[in-house]
Amino acid sequence: MDKLKESHRLLHSFCIRPKLQFDGQGDKEKVLLVLRAHPLTQIYWLINGLIFFSVLLLLNMVIVQILDAYQILFFDLFGLVVILYYFWFNFLSWFFNVGIVTTERIIDMDYSSVLFKEVTIAMLNKVEDLTSRSTGFFSSVFDYGNVFVQTAGTEANIEFMNIPKPSETVKIINEILNQK
Amino acid sequence: MFDFLNNQSLLSFFIKAFALVFSIIFLLFTVVVYKQTQTMNKTLSTSVGGVIVSISFLQMLIALIIVLLAFTII
Numbered sequence: 611m612d613k614l615k616e617s618h619r620l621l622h623s624f625c626i627r628p629k630l631q632f633d634g635q636g637d638k639e640k641v642l643l644v645l646r647a648h649p650l651t652q653i654y655w656l657i658n659g660l661i662f663f664s665v666l667l668l669l670n671m672v673i674v675q676i677l678d679a680y681q682i683l684f685f686d687l688f689g690l691v692v693i694l695y696y697f698w699f700n701f702l703s704w705f706f707n708v709g710i711v712t713t714e715r716i717i718d719m720d721y722s723s724v725l726f727k728e729v730t731i732a733m734l735n736k737v738e739d740l741t742s743r744s745t746g747f748f749s750s751v752f753d754y755g756n757v758f759v760q761t762a763g764t765e766a767n768i769e770f771m772n773i774p775k776p777s778e779t780v781k782i783i784n785e786i787l788n789q790k
Numbered sequence: 791m792f793d794f795l796n797n798q799s800l801l802s803f804f805i806k807a808f809a810l811v812f813s814i815i816f817l818l819f820t821v822v823v824y825k826q827t828q829t830m831n832k833t834l835s836t837s838v839g840g841v842i843v844s845i846s847f848l849q850m851l852i853a854l855i856i857v858l859l860a861f862t863i864i
Contacts, residue, residue: 633833681805684859688813691852695816698849699823705842706830719834724826727833 614642614782621649624774626782632710632717643711643782647704647772648754655700662693699724709757709770711783716759718768732768734790736761740783742776759783809860813853820846820853 616627623646630641666689673682702724710717716737718730737759744755755776759768773779827846831839 629837631835676801677805684809684856687859688809688816688856691849691856692816695820695849698845702823702827702830702842702846706834708834721826721830724823724830727829729833 613785620774622646623648624779632719635712636714638713639715640713641710642713642786643709643779645709645711645770645773645779646707648752648774650748650752651754651772652700652704655697659693659697662689662696666690666693709768709773711786713786716768716783718770730766730768732759732761732765734787736763736765737783737787738762740780742780744776806860810857813857813860817850817853817857820850824850 614626618625618628622628622644625644627640627642628644630644632641635641666686669689670682670686673685677685703721706719706721706724708719710719713734715734716732718728720726720728720730722728739758739760741758741760742755743758744750744753749755749772752774753776754772754774757770757773757776757779759770761767770776770779824843824846827843831843836842
C-alpha cells in the first residue's frame with residue numbers, strides 16, 4: 611500500500627492516491643485509487659457531437675432560403691449551444707462516474723444520465739473475489755476492461771466498467787487486501 | 791392545399807413557438823443539471839470542482855440569454 615505513489619494517468623481515468631474527498635469519507639480513511647471509464651470508450655459522443663455540428667452546417671444551407679437573418683442567427687446560436695451542452699453533459703457523466711478504492715472500502719458511484727445517482731459500497735473485509743475481464747479487439751489493444759468485485763453474504767457486488775488497466779487494478783486491490 | 795405553408799406570418803408564428811418552447815425546455819434542463827452538478831461536486835470533491843460548477847452556471851446563463859432572444863429577436 612505504501613508503494614503506491616501519486617499518479618494521474620490516461621486523462622485522470624486511472625488515479626493513484628489522488629487529492630479528492632467524497633461524501634461520507636472517514637477521518638482516517640485515505641483514497642488510494644480512483645477509476646473512470648477509459649477515454650477511448652467516450653469517443654462516441656465526441657464523434658456524435660461533430661456529426662450534429664455538420665448537420666447544423668448543412669441545415670444552414672436549407673434555412674437560408676426560408677428564414678430571415680435574425681431567425682438564422684437565433685437557430686445557429688441555439689444549435690451551437692445545444693451541441694456544446696451535449697459535450698458538457700457527457701463529460702459530467704464521465705467525470706462523476708467513478709470507482710473509488712480506499713483504505714477501508716470499495717465504492718462505485720454511478721450517475722446514469724447525470725440525473726440518477728447510485729452508490730454501491732463494499733467493505734474491504736467483505737471482499738471475496740476479484741475478476742478482471744477484457745473482451746474485444748480495442749480493449750486488448752488499449753488495455754481496458756471490467757473489474758468485478760464479489761462480496762460475501764448480502765453485501766452488494768461492485769462492477770467497474772470499461773476502466774483502464776483492469777489487471778493492474780485487481781493487483782492493487784489484492785495488495786491492499788493482503789495488507790489488511 | 792399547401793398554400794398555408796407559403797404564408798409568411800404563419801411560418802413566423804411556428805418559428806417563434808418552436809424557439810420559445812425549446813429554449814424554455816433547454817433552460818429548465820440546464821437548471822436541473824446545474825443543481826445536480828452542485829450535488830455531484832459535494833459527493834465527490836476534486837480540485838476542479840469550482841471550475842465545473844462555474845461552467846454549469848455559465849451554461850444556465852447562456853440558456854437564459856437564449857430564452858430572452860427567443861422573446862425579442864424573432
